[in-house]
Structure formats: C-alpha cells, structure tokens
Amino acid sequence: MRIREMMRTTLATVGLDATFAELVAAHRCHNSRLVYVVDAKQHLLGVVSCYDLLRSAMPFYVDANLAKALPEDDTVIRDSFNSCQDKTAADIMTREITAVSPEGTFFAAEALFTKGRFNVLPVIEDDGRLVGELTRRRILDFLAGHCGL
Template identity: 35%
Template structure:
C-alpha cells in the first residue's frame, strides 16, 4: 500500500523569514504539528517542530532538577520566549529532512518511524515540493479502518 493512500494533504507551511511568534501560532494546534519551511515554489527546505521551538526557549543547561528550583516557571518561560522573538524559521529549522514520496510503501514509512523515533514525515514529489504528510496515527487508522465504527470501552473524559 502506498503512502499516498493515507497521507494528509493539509499541512502547515511557512516561509524562511517567518518569525518565532508566527511559528508558535502555526504549530500550536490541538494536535502537534510540524511547520514545513518552503521557498516561493513550495519546495521543502526545512522543518520546524514544537521541540525545535522549545529548544529556542529552554537554555541548554536547564534540566528537570534546576527547573524545579525556579519559582516563577511560567514567567520564566515567557521571558525566555521574548528573547527568542528575533529568531526566524531560517535560524531554527532542521535542514536535513527525511521525507517520503507518495509511491513509497507504508511499511517503509513505518520502518522510518521506528528507526528514527519520528511521529510525522513530509511527503514530497519528485521536485521536492511538499504534497502532504504522513503520521504514525494515519498508518494505524488505515490498519483498523474507520475508528468511529468501533465501540471504545474504557475511554473516559477526566474532569479533575
């Protein structure tokens, strides 16, 4: 089965000069998203993830023990984000992007997910223009069919 059978065709695009705050807004969706950095021809030149943005905010020396000692954690993060405002996609993006083509097999996508620890991969055409993305969840949904036809015992909404 080809990647094209279950890839998502709605993706988040950004230009290389897209600023940090704009990238935050683009990625801050209910489901984690990647921002695909493209040139004027929609050719993929990089990727920015939520992890990449957080690395811009979090100092490299910060660990969980040190973070516990900071009493104003939320304010600290806001101050750090303010310092990152001048950064843009060009500065933050990962340039060595692993991508798939629509004709690649789902098994190949799943193997890359397992080997590299990715959850999402861009799908590009023969000219490296982005045409979609595929996620681990997309493959799982494809395997089980329509998830809305299944009775999910044990799924509860936690209110507290």
C-alpha cells in the first residue's frame, strides 16, 4: 500500500509573501496541522504550524512565572498579534522539512513518524512539488477501511 493511496490532497497552501493574518486564516479554515509554503510551481519551500505562529506572536521571554503576572485581559495578546502584522510566511516558516514520496509505503512513513515524532508528513514528488500530506489518522482510517472495520 503506497502513500499515494492514503494521502490527503486538499491542502492549505500560501506563497512566501503571505501575511501573518493570511497564515492564521489558512490554519483556521483548513483541517490541517500545517500550512504549506510553495512557489508558483507548487514546489515546497517550507511549512507553518500553529506552534510557529504562536511562537512568532508571543513574547519570547514569557515563561511560567511571568505568565502568572500578566493581566488576564487580552491586551498582551492583542499587542503581540498586532506586532506580527508585518511578518510573512518567509519570516515564520520552518525550512527544514522531512517529507515522503507518494510512492513510499506507509511502513516507511510510520518509521519517520516514530523517529521524528511528527504528526504530519508532506508528500512531495521527486521534483519537489507538493502533492499531499500524510497523517497517522489517515493511515489508520485507510487501513481500517481496507480491513473492513
């Protein structure tokens, strides 16, 4: 069973110049853990996770002790999010990406999930074009259906 058979192909994609607000909107509108940053030919350039967005928006110096002292209103959060308005996907994205081929097997993907502690893997063709994503959930759903469960 190949990854091509179980991958998801409806993905959230943006260009390098996508704004912080566009990245947040893409995350909120799509049922995916990642927003994929691609060029005009759909070559994968990077990924933006919810963690990447929150890390960009929240002050780096906030720790558990300081968090207790912050006001309970949304002033700090609003200010943090507003300060990100000039950031783009190019500023925020993770560039080091572990990906799989659509011709790979789910066994190989599961090994990567386990080794890298990933929840989602981009699926790219040999030429670097993004064609899908694979999650453990997709594998489970596919295998359960295949086994009649």
